[in-house]
Amino acid sequence: MNSDLEKGSTISDDEINTGHPIDSKKGPGQVTIKENVPPPVYNYKDDPDNPLSWPRRRKVGNLSIVLSICFMSYFSSTIYVPASHDIMMYFNTNLMIINATFSLFLLMNGIAPLFWAPLSERIGRRWVYIGAMTIYTLCTILCGISNSIGMFFAFRILQGAFACVGQALGSGSVSDMFEAHERGKAMSYYVLSLILGPPVASIAGGYIDEYLGWQWIFYIKTIMGGLLTVISYFFLGETLYRPYQNKLPPPSNLQDRLKRLKFNPLSTFKLFKHPDIVLVCLPVGIAFGCFYFFVAILPATFGPLYHFNPGKVGLCFIAGGLGNALGSIVAGRTSDKYCLHAAKRNNGVAVKEYRLRLMYFAVPFVLFGPIMYGWFLHFKLPWIAPLIAFTLSSFGSMFTVTIATTYLVDANLQTAASAVSVNNFSRSLFAMLFSLTASELRSVLGDGWT
Known part of the structure; x- marks a missing residue:
């Protein structure tokens, strides 16, 4: 006593x-x-400010805005691919330069999230979304009014840096709002919003170029970006909420404000020290690179071989979009159920790595889809045959991406946005390399061996 x-x-x-x-x-x-009074146990269900306890309608509304911003990322990357020939003629350049603007856009999609993710974990998600979409809109209109390839090239790269804010922060927003047992389904919608971008963009871009001209591709994107900026300002809620952290007083001056914004974007690369993250990012990068390889060479193959105009070439991307959608939805619906089943068999103990077992299911699709696609083109089979192969390959790729992204969020809840940004970097790097070398490899090796 x-x-x-x-x-x-x-x-x-x-x-x-x-x-x-x-x-x-x-x-x-x-x-x-001195009385030893135990601190109260925090329960998010008793905290109405915690996004996990938001009403369902508010979660869905917030998620819808986030997914719309995510959609703009890869939508912007491929929308002018069917118009590549017209843009090449307008700027009096070659296809290699036009493909370089496409590839470097993808590279910026990988690099910029390394800044957006840690910044959002310091100042919150909302203002990063709003600021990035504002600058994206400005860069897009400048691409549309460009009168030289240099100007187009520069603002296309900047557009890529700001378009990717959705893919950088979207997974973090999902983890902020949804519990583990419902996160797989929500994450599948996040991935679906990303990978529906290329097929929808290619279909729209082909017909916009054919009937309005390639500049209108960027004018329409400007309108979309401006609308999303306004909607985000008025309706997007802040989801980054850390109840255990002490709230700092408001900054007293500009120097104090800037000091709080300081962060090291390269610190995100420290996550590559973890073998599990490297082993997850590698197959995802290869699968994503294969998909963008198809995107880069499809206009050059289906145009001359099957005599398709830009509008019909754009419609070919429906095959990829169908595979993407099915892969993401199936992965999201099965992974949550499988994890619950596996946990019951393990005496009620859930293990995050259980989710990764499902990736083996996608291996045949990722492996044999591209082989079938190439040799179907080589033997000049009817156009439906290579498109079926494209669908199968896309299914495997997006099934893999969805499972891997959900696992990275589950395993790194406190730094979910940074973990997924590392994954985005690796897969965008592979996508850039595959798309940049696609036309050259095809010209040297032919469709079958490529």
């Missing part, structure tokens, strides 16, 4: 002797002790 006697609350001698509290006024013969 004596070791507990310190300054704190007061008890009487009778209380010390009997061990029972006595209701008495403070007076002689009292000593003070």
Whole structure:
């Protein structure tokens, strides 16, 4: 008892002797002790400010805005691919230069999230979304009014840096709002919003170029970017919420404000020290690179071989979009159920790595889809045959991406946006390399061996 006697609350001698509290006024013969009161256990369900406890309607509304911003990332990357020939003629350049603007856009899609993710974890997601979409809109209109290939090249690269804010922060927003048992389904919608971009963009871009001209591709994207900026400003809620952190007082001056914004974007690369992250990012990068290899060479193959105009070439991307959608939806619906089933078999103990077992299911699609695609083109089979192979390959690629992204979020909840940004970097790097070398490899090796 004596070791507990310190300054704190007061008890009487009778209380010390009997061990029972006595209701008495403070007076002689009292000593003070320090009471060890356990801190209250935090329950997010009792905290209405926590996004995990938001009403369902608010979660869905917030997620819809985030997914729309995510959609713009890869939508912007491929929308002018069917118009590549017209853009090449307008700027009096060659196809290699036009493909380089496409490939470097993908590279910026990988690099920029290394800045957006840690920045969002310091100042919150909302203002990063709004700021990036504002600058994206400005860069897009400048691409549309470019009168030289240099100007187009520069603003296309900048557009890529700001278009990727959705893919950089989207997974973090999902983890902010949804619990583990429903996160797989929500994550599948996040991945679906990303990978639906290329097929939808290619279909739209082909017909816009054919009937309005390639500049209108960028004018329409400017309108879309501006609308999303306004909607985000008025309706997008902040999802980054850390109840255990002490709230800092508002910054007193500009220097204090800038000091709080300081961060090292290269610190995200430290996540590559973890073998599990490297082993997850590698197959995802290869699968994603294969998909963008198809995207880069499809206009050059289906145009001359099957005599398709830009509009019909754009419609060919429906095959990839169908595979993407099915892969993402199937992965999202099966991974949550499989994890619950595996946990029950493990005496109720959930293991995050259980989710990765499903990636083996995608291996045949990723492996044999491209082989079938190339040799179907080589033997000049009807156009439906290579498109079926494209669908199968896309299914495997997006099944892999969805499973891997969900696992990275589950395994790195506190730094979910940074973990997924590392994954985005690796897969964008592979996508850039595959798309940049696609036309050259095809010209040297032919469709089958490529």
